[in-house]
């Protein structure tokens with residue numbers, strides 16, 4: 291199911307309902323800045339591939355955003371390669387897999403980077419604001435923040451999932467694409 295196809299239009303729809311906070315943040319920043327640095331392009335790009343965005347659609351999606359900032363020509367010259375590379379069409383032709391939570395949590399985003407795990411890398415203020423936008427509040431907000439303080443980032447994400455979907459997630463969240471698939475399965479019921 292992970293590699294079922296999805297269109298660019300659908301991506302915009304499901305981003306709001308089924309992306310975990312890490313991908314939601316990258317997606318929003320991409321739409322806002324029409325740009326993401328390398329770490330963000332990798333984290334979001336491979337996630338979208340896992341969600342089922344085909345190579346041609348991925349190229350169209352990234353080009354539409356980046357063109358606002360760098361122009362279509364520069365996109366083709368400097369950025370298209372990286373996307374084809376993620377899909378195993380360039381270089382060593384490795385078919386790269388989307389990053390797990392563990393890998394994302396252990397990443398070290400620098401200034402201007404938007405990748406990483408918000409539960410681990412956001413300030414408390416920014417995390418509260420982002421969670422609030424997802425509809426997390428009151429007691430649930432404090433429960434999530436307590437998990438974060440205890441460095442249980444994936445448990446914090448699991449709690450968020452449960453609040454947003456109004457149902458339990460017994461398996462826990464260990465991969466952004468699992469979050470997505472579980473969410474879609476619930477929403478499609």
Ligand code: SF4
Pocket residue numbers: 310311312313390391392394395406407408409443444447463464465466469
């Ligand atoms: Fe993303 Fe995993 Fe962090 Fe959730 S716990 S925000 S899915 S990296």
